[in-house]
Each structure stands twice: as C-alpha cells, then as structure tokens.
Amino acid sequence: MNQSITLVFSGEAGQGIQTIEDFLMTVLSKDYFVFSCSDVMSRVRGGNNTTEIRISNGEVSAYKEAIDVLFLLNDHSLERLKSRIHKGTILVGREDYVDDAFLDAFGGTFLKYDFEKMAKEAGGKLFLNTVIFGFTTGMLNVDDGTCKELIEERFSSKGDKIVQDNFQAFDMGYKEGKDYDFSLSFSQVGRLDETMKVLNGTQAVGIGFLGGGCNAVCSYPMSPSTGVLIYLAGKSKDFGVLVEQAEDEIAALNMVLGIWYAGGRGLATTSGGGFSLMEEAMSLSGMTETPCVVHLAQRPGPATGLPTRTEQGDLLQAVFAGHGDYPKIILAPGTLRDGVELGQRAFYLADKYQVPVVVLTDQFYLESIGLMERFELDEKYTETFIIETKEDYLRYRLGEGPISERGIPGYGKGLVKVDSDEHDEEGTITEDFGVRVKMHEKRLAKKEEILKDYVLEELQGDMDYDQLVVGWGSTYGVVKECLETGNYPKTGFLSLKQLYPLRKDLVEYFRKAKNVVVVENNSNGQLAKLLQMELGIKVDHQVLQYDGAPFAVENLKARLEEVLR
Amino acid sequence: MKNFEMKEGLDLAWCPGCGNFNIRDSIIQALQELELKPQNVVFSSGIGQAAKMPQYIGANYFNGLHGRAMPVAVAIKGANPELTVIAEGGDGDMYGEGGNHFIHNVRRNPDITHLVHNNMVYGLTKGQASPTSRKDFKTGVQINGVVNEPMNPLALALVLGATFVARVFSGDKEQVKDVIKAAIEHKGYALVDIFHPCVSFNKVNTYRWYKEHTYPLDGSHDPTDWNMAMAAAMESDKFPLGVLYKKEGLATFADLQPVYEEDKTAIVRRKRDLSQVNQLIME
Ligand SMILES: Cc1ncc(C[n+]2csc(CCOP(=O)(O)OP(=O)(O)O)c2C)c(N)n1
Ligand code: SF4
Numbered sequence: 001m002n003q004s005i006t007l008v009f010s011g012e013a014g015q016g017i018q019t020i021e022d023f024l025m026t027v028l029s030k031d032y033f034v035f036s037c038s039d040v041m042s043r044v045r046g047g048n049n050t051t052e053i054r055i056s057n058g059e060v061s062a063y064k065e066a067i068d069v070l071f072l073l074n075d076h077s078l079e080r081l082k083s084r085i086h087k088g089t090i091l092v093g094r095e096d097y098v099d100d101a102f103l104d105a106f107g108g109t110f111l112k113y114d115f116e117k118m119a120k121e122a123g124g125k126l127f128l129n130t131v132i133f134g135f136t137t138g139m140l141n142v143d144d145g146t147c148k149e150l151i152e153e154r155f156s157s158k159g160d161k162i163v164q165d166n167f168q169a170f171d172m173g174y175k176e177g178k179d180y181d182f183s184l185s186f187s188q189v190g191r192l193d194e195t196m197k198v199l200n201g202t203q204a205v206g207i208g209f210l211g212g213g214c215n216a217v218c219s220y221p222m223s224p225s226t227g228v229l230i231y232l233a234g235k236s237k238d239f240g241v242l243v244e245q246a247e248d249e250i251a252a253l254n255m256v257l258g259i260w261y262a263g264g265r266g267l268a269t270t271s272g273g274g275f276s277l278m279e280e281a282m283s284l285s286g287m288t289e290t291p292c293v294v295h296l297a298q299r300p301g302p303a304t305g306l307p308t309r310t311e312q313g314d315l316l317q318a319v320f321a322g323h324g325d326y327p328k329i330i331l332a333p334g335t336l337r338d339g340v341e342l343g344q345r346a347f348y349l350a351d352k353y354q355v356p357v358v359v360l361t362d363q364f365y366l367e368s369i370g371l372m373e374r375f376e377l378d379e380k381y382t383e384t385f386i387i388e389t390k391e392d393y394l395r396y397r398l399g400e401g402p403i404s405e406r407g408i409p410g411y412g413k414g415l416v417k418v419d420s421d422e423h424d425e426e427g428t429i430t431e432d433f434g435v436r437v438k439m440h441e442k443r444l445a446k447k448e449e450i451l452k453d454y455v456l457e458e459l460q461g462d463m464d465y466d467q468l469v470v471g472w473g474s475t476y477g478v479v480k481e482c483l484e485t486g487n488y489p490k491t492g493f494l495s496l497k498q499l500y501p502l503r504k505d506l507v508e509y510f511r512k513a514k515n516v517v518v519v520e521n522n523s524n525g526q527l528a529k530l531l532q533m534e535l536g537i538k539v540d541h542q543v544l545q546y547d548g549a550p551f552a553v554e555n556l557k558a559r560l561e562e563v564l565r
Numbered sequence: 566m567k568n569f570e571m572k573e574g575l576d577l578a579w580c581p582g583c584g585n586f587n588i589r590d591s592i593i594q595a596l597q598e599l600e601l602k603p604q605n606v607v608f609s610s611g612i613g614q615a616a617k618m619p620q621y622i623g624a625n626y627f628n629g630l631h632g633r634a635m636p637v638a639v640a641i642k643g644a645n646p647e648l649t650v651i652a653e654g655g656d657g658d659m660y661g662e663g664g665n666h667f668i669h670n671v672r673r674n675p676d677i678t679h680l681v682h683n684n685m686v687y688g689l690t691k692g693q694a695s696p697t698s699r700k701d702f703k704t705g706v707q708i709n710g711v712v713n714e715p716m717n718p719l720a721l722a723l724v725l726g727a728t729f730v731a732r733v734f735s736g737d738k739e740q741v742k743d744v745i746k747a748a749i750e751h752k753g754y755a756l757v758d759i760f761h762p763c764v765s766f767n768k769v770n771t772y773r774w775y776k777e778h779t780y781p782l783d784g785s786h787d788p789t790d791w792n793m794a795m796a797a798a799m800e801s802d803k804f805p806l807g808v809l810y811k812k813e814g815l816a817t818f819a820d821l822q823p824v825y826e827e828d829k830t831a832i833v834r835r836k837r838d839l840s841q842v843n844q845l846i847m848e
C-alpha cells in the first residue's frame with residue numbers, strides 16, 4: 001500500500017517558496033514519488049501563498065488536505081491553514097508565529113526555529129529559502145552532497161560568492177534539521193530519476209506542442225495560460241518558434257489562422273475570458289477550414305472569477321464555441337504524459353481534419369509538479385498534410401469526401417482562396433442555396449472522420465465493475481487515488497481524454513454500470529450534460545466542487561462514499 | 566488573360582458607378598507592372614464592399630472577418646516572409662471594427678501593404694456613419710447628423726510610427742496605381758488611404774466633392790520629413806493626395822523576430838526535429 005507524507009510551506013508571495021518547491025522536488029524525486037501543487041493569491045507581493053509537497057513510495061498526483069509538516073513563514077499563514085492540521089501535524093516556524101492559546105488547543109508538536117535569523121546570519125533575507133531547503137532535507141535525511149550539487153548548478157551563473165553563501169545558509173538549516181530526527185515510515189524507492197522526469201503540466205503541454213510541430217504562438221497573457229507562452233518563447237530560438245504577444249485575443253487567434261493558412265502550425269494559449277474573445281475566430285476556422293490549435297487553460301469564472309485558482313468550468317464553452325455549426329475537437333489531458341501526447345496530437349488532428357482543436361487544461365493541472373515516466377513521442381503524429389497545388393487547384397473541391405486537399409500560398413502552381421462567407425469550390429463567395437448545403441454538409445461530415453482517430457479513454461479499477469466513476473482532465477489523479485485507497489467494491493474509473501466529438505461506443509461502458517458517478521470541478525456537471533446530450537447517457541450521481549480549489553483526496557473520498565456502495 | 570486578371574463575366578457585387586471598380590483596375594495594373602507571381606501574392610481582407618476586392622483579383626486570398634484582416638496579414642507575412650501580403654478593406658472595417666488591430670499593427674511595422682477604401686460611410690450595411698464620416702453627415706442611425714469628430718487615420722499612423730503613409734483618390738487611376746506600387750515596394754508597413762465615392766449611400770462626399778476637396782502634393786513636399794508629413798495629414802479643408810511620408814531602412818516585424826535572427830528560412834519551410842523534442846523529455 002502506498003504511503004505518503006504531506007509537507008506544506010506557507011508564507012507571502014516573494015518569499016521564495018517556489019524556489020523551495022523547485023529544489024525539494026528535484027532532490028526528493030531521485031528517491032521518492034513526489035507531487036506538488038500550490039495555492040497562490042492574485043497579487044504580486046504579500047498575501048498568503050502555500051505550496052504542498054507530497055512524498056510517497058507510490059505514484060501520487062493529487063492534493064491532500066491533511067498536513068503532516070507545516071512550515072510557517074509569517075505570522076498570519078497559520079490562520080488560513082488551521083482546518084488542515086491535526087494532532088499529528090508538526091508545525092515548524094518562529095515562536096511568535098503561533099499564539100499560546102492556539103498551541104494549548106492544538107496539542108501537537110511545534111518546532112521553534114527562527115529561519116529568518118539564520119538567513120540573516122548567512123548573509124541576508126534572500127537566503128531564507130536555502131535555509132529552509134537545508135532544514136527540510138536535513139529533517140528528511142536527504143544526502144547533503146546531492147543538495148549542494150543542485151545549489152551549485154542553479155547559482156553558479158551568479159558567481160562563486162553567491163554559491164558559497166548559499167552553501168553556508170544550506171548548512172545552517174541542514175544541521176538543525178538533522179538534529180530533529182524525523183524518519184519517514186516508508187523507505188526510498190530509489191533511482192527514480194533514471195526513468196522519470198520532474199515537470200509541471202505547463203511544461204508537459206509545451207513539450208507536446210513542440211512535438212506537434214508548433215512553430216508559432218500568438219497570444220495575449222492571461223493566467224493560468226501564460227506559462228505556455230513563456231515556455232515556448234524560451235524555446236523559440238532552439239526550436240524555431242515565432243512568438244507574438246497580440247494586442248488582444250481576437251487578434252491572437254486570427255493571427256494563428258494566418259499562420260496556418262500560410263503553412264505554419266500556430267498555437268494560441270488563453271483562459272476562459274480570452275477564449276470568449278476567440279470564439280469569433282473559432283467560427284472562422286470552422287468556415288474556412290483553416291486548422292488551428294487553442295490551449296484553453298481554465299480558471300473559475302464567470303468573468304474574471306478567481307484568477308489564480310482552478311476549475312473545470314469551460315468545457316461547454318469550448319463545445320459551443322463560435323456561431324454556426326462546424327466540427328471541432330476538444331482534448332483534455334489528465335496525466336502529465338497525456339499533456340505531452342495530446343499536445344502533439346492536437347496539431348496532427350488540426351492539420352489532418354482542417355478544424356480547430358482545443359486542448360483543455362486548468363490551473364491545477366498546469367501548475368502542479370509531478371513525475372512522468374520518460375518516453376519518446378510518436379513519429380506518426382508528425383505527419384503533415386499540406387499538398388503542392390496544381391494549376392487547377394480548388395481549395396474546397398467537392399466530391400472527394402469531407403477533407404479537401406489543403407494547399408498554401410507560394411507552394412505549387414495554384415491559388416489558395418479561402419473565405420469566411422459561404423463559398424464555392426474555388427473559395428468564391430456564393431449565395432447559391434445548393435452550394436451552401438453541399439459545403440455545409442461537407443464540413444459537418446468531418447465529425448465522422450474525426451471519430452476514426454478518437455483519442456481513447458482509459459478504464460481502470462475493477463474491470464468487472466457495476467459502478468462507474470467518470471472523470472476528465474485534472475481530476476484524474478485524485479479520483480485514482482480515492483479509488484485505490486478507498487473501499488469501493490466493483491467500481492471502475494473511466495477517464496475521458498477526447499471530450500468532443502464523443503465516440504458512440506462509449507455507451508458500452510455505461511450499459512454495464514448500475515451506478516454512474518461523474519466527478520467534475522465545476523458547478524453544473526458539464527461532462528454529465530455532454531454525455532446526456534451527445535450519447536443519451538444518464539448519470540446517477542454528480543460529485544461537483546466549485547470553490548476554486550482542486551478536490552482533496554479526503555474530501556472526494558467522503559463524497560464518493562455517499563454515492564458509491 | 567493577363568496575370569491577376571480573372572475570367573470574363575465576373576459577377577462583381579459593387580454598385581454601378583462605384584469607386585471600387587477603378588481601384589481594382591489600379592491594383593491589378595500595379596501588380597502586373599511589378600511583375601509579381603500571383604502564387605506569391607496574398608490578400609487578407611475583412612468584410613464590407615471594399616473587402617470583397619480579393620474575390621475579383623487572380624491571387625491568393627484569406628477573406629476573413631470584419632475588422633480582422635490586419636492580424637491575419639501580419640501573421641501570413643511572419644510565417645512566410647517571401648510572400649507579398651496586402652491587407653484590404655473599407656474604413657469601417659479597418660478603422661472601426663479593426664481599430665485596435667490598426668493601431669497595434671502599425672507599431673509592429675510588418676512588411677505589408679494596407680489598402681483602406683475610405684468612402685466615409687458603411688456601404689455593405691447600407692449607409693451608417695463610419696469613423697471617417699464628416700461631422701453633420703446624416704444617416705438612418707445618425708438622424709441629427711454625425712456628432713463625433715472624424716478620425717484622422719493618416720495622422721494616427723504617423724504618430725504610431727508608420728513608415729509609409731499615403732492618400733489617393735480613386736478618380737485618378739494612374740496615381741492610385743503608382744502609389745500602390747510604391748507601397749508594395751516599400752519595406753515595412755505601408756498605409757494607402759483611398760478616397761472613393763459611395764454612390765449609393767453617401768450623397769455628400771461625391772466625385773465632385775472629392776475633386777473639390779483634394780489637391781495633389783507637389784515637389785515642395787518632402788516625404789522624408791515627418792513634421793511636414795504630419796502637417797499635411799492634419800489638413801482637412803483640402804486633403805493632400807500622394808505619398809505624405811516614407812522612411813526607409815527600418816527593421817520589420819519579421820526581421821525582429823528571434824526566430825529569424827540567425828536562420829532566415831521561412832518557418833513554414835523548416836522541419837521540426839522530433840529527436841530534439843524527445844531530448845526535452847529525456848534530459
Ligand atoms: C462582427 C461583425 N459586425 C458587423 C458586421 C456587419 N458589417 C458588414 S460590412 C460592415 C461595414 C462595412 O463598412 P466599410 O468597412 O466601410 O466597407 P464598405 O462596405 O463601405 O466598403 C458591417 C458593419 C459583420 N459582418 N461582422
Ligand atoms: S455600396 Fe457604395 S461603396 Fe459599396 S459598392 Fe455600392 S457604391 Fe460602392
């Protein structure tokens with residue numbers, strides 16, 4: 001049975017908690033399965049941010065509420081976290097960060113350390129994160145040489161003095177941590193770094209997009225999608241990616257269409273609010289049959305909602321995006337590997353079917369860090385579908401099925417004419433009703449073709465189930481952990497990766513089930529609605545959460561207990 | 566049939582007598598004289614009577630959405646700098662709905678030609694005010710006449726750092742052609758605001774009105790002098806026609822992209838090396 005321990009670091013924005021997270025994840029992942037996620041306020045300084053790191057001897061990729069070790073980095077961080085600690089929690093922090101009345105009631109362990117003072121002794125406030133990194137690794141008995149190698153690697157560009165000062169800060173923390181003998185109740189897994197890579201969802205989809213041949217990204221910043229823009233900008237020279245920060249999302253997706261029309265592979269990365277503005281161009285993609293890929297990183301709405309929190313509230317917006325009927329594809333990664341694979345597949349599908357493809361993620365998925373087994377991307381999905389045009393080229397030739405050959409300007413003898421109005425085979429505006437019907441049916445017929453390339457769902461748990469839990473996207477890890485560690489007989493877990501269009505055969509999974517439960521991080525059960533609308537599937541129970549936080553393992557377990565036998 | 570001309574018997578959706586016909590002739594003439602290959606010329610247009618232009622010229626086109634021709638054009642040029650890219654549309658399309666894109670794409674200095682048919686009215690939607698409509702111009706919507714100040718696209722472009730700014734009148738086909746040629750040959754963003762009468766919905770700004778309210782710039786105008794250009798752009802008693810401003814040698818949108826810093830190959834012709842991506846997973 002998997003065991004885990006949960007560390008939480010809580011302090012203000014700007015105190016370097018992210019560095020602690022980065023360092024710890026890197027060193028701990030060599031010997032343990034690790035997962036981290038953070039709760040960040042929508043402000044640049046101050047406030048109260050927390051980062052949770054789970055260490056385990058088995059795969060882990062979910063948020064847990066109960067804290068085993070809580071590091072307090074300021075006097076008000078405890079306040080928000082009181083409900084998450086228990087008798088067994090170890091509090092670590094400055095004496096005056098916790099008041100006596102609370103301590104009496106708490107009754108657990110409080111380790112009083114003044115990390116700020118240690119940091120100052122080491123050379124200044126800036127070293128706070130290194131001191132804490134030292135303390136934590138000392139406490140967990142991690143090899144200090146490995147930690148120092150990491151410090152050297154990260155700071156060497158800043159000069160030897162900085163490295164030496166950080167070593168000193170690290171040692172101060174490490175020594176104190178070591179004194180407090182905290183031994184994990186489970187043993188190391190060992191040498192995980194040889195087969196696994198530490199990354200977050202942003203990097204996963206970013207790598208996937210590069211694997212899909214993405215050579216342009218045009219976007220307007222919006223949390224939590226901006227990370228992908230930054231990631232690709234960082235890779236722009238090495239991988240040949242044109243990067244443009246558009247004046248708004250309307251421009252962004254229109255630019256992306258221009259990129260594809262010219263023969264490139266463009267991406268727009270945005271969040272719900274920005275996607276609303278892109279809907280016009282989604283529709284244009286549908287009408288002109290110009291491919292495009294949009295990464296839609298969800299956060300709670302409506303409107304600006306909770307900018308830095310998580311939700312799965314934009315599925316139906318994506319399904320219904322844009323006016324008029326036209327086919328589109330919606331993919332939603334659940335695991336990090338999904339992110340890489342579906343990121344790549346998005347470009348392949350867009351190109352092959354000449355439709356818009358939306359990759360749907362969310363804040364929790366993008367910003368959580370975990371382990372992914374290393375693997376190589378599939379060459380198959382690097383195929384491109386552009387043809388060299390002949391003199392008599394017609395962009396929308398009828399009679400060849402729903403997919404007409406796609407030429408690009410300047411490649412071949414033909415001319416490439418595309419139009420947002422209804423058009424004839426050549427791409428000229430038409431008001432001929434007969435042509436309208438033919439063209440419309442040609443576009444709509446793509447749906448059946450797309451289904452032949454369906455990105456398969458994943459079924460796990462009891463294959464001989466009579467209860468079925470269904471999920472999509474970032475709830476993958478938490479549902480999996482709940483089912484693995486809870487006691488629910490004859491229960492299967494179906495996670496969908498392609499949400500639109502849905503393949504008809506999915507109904508088979510539901511026929512077998514006497515009790516269907518859909519878990520979603522939104523308030524109106526959007527997947528459940530979609531299953532009903534597209535496949536006539538009836539859902540027995542919905543487990544929904546929409547407070548801006550991801551499902552916690554304990555919480556979801558309790559709620560599943562209410563609806564599963 | 567010459568290059569860029571299309572088959573006979575084309576059903577042009579413009580009203581008889583409209584200035585758009587002349588503009589079409591001038592564009593085709595310009596493209597022919599520049600000896601461009603139709604396969605390498607791309608029009609990006611929006612929606613409106615003017616924006617239908619690419620439908621009637623033998624070249625590639627992306628006829629997209631109202632106001633959105635600029636971002637599409639700039640992206641096409643960015644993806645494949647070897648193409649000749651022309652963004653075309655009406656004053657409502659480019660300055661109204663597309664106002665934000667106009668502003669920010671001038672700043673990008675993309676190497677594209679921007680043709681705006683300025684008839685001071687919305688044609689396709691049958692006669693509402695456009696951003697360039699003169700004050701007091703009465704329409705079914707502006708029943709007491711336009712109260713807003715008309716937009717000055719040339720002055721705005723100059724302020725934003727446009728590297729080529731011109732105004733022509735469709736009544737003078739030769740001039741329109743020459744200026745469009747110069748705009749296409751200009752390396753960088755080139756705005757050509759084209760006055761033309763809308764015979765159906767603008768009974769004020771007629772052929773005669775344009776004739777009476779314009780004059781050609783002569784040799785005394787120095788188009789490399791920004792202040793002089795700005796002064797000319799601000800004139801509205803009589804609007805000057807010709808190239809108001811021209812600045813050569815500035816880096817364009819694509820020139821400044823890190824992706825083209827070392828490798829000038831158009832991104833559409835580069836192939837992604839999957840092993841390089843796999844390296845990101847293995848490292
Ligand atoms: C998003 C959107 N809003 C409104 C319209 C309706 N519409 C079509 S053309 C047009 C104005 C065209 O005026 P202008 O650009 O001056 O071109 P003209 O027809 O005068 O040549 C409008 C508002 C549209 N097609 N799309
Ligand atoms: S509506 Fe006006 S601008 Fe449009 S074609 Fe007719 S005359 Fe020309």
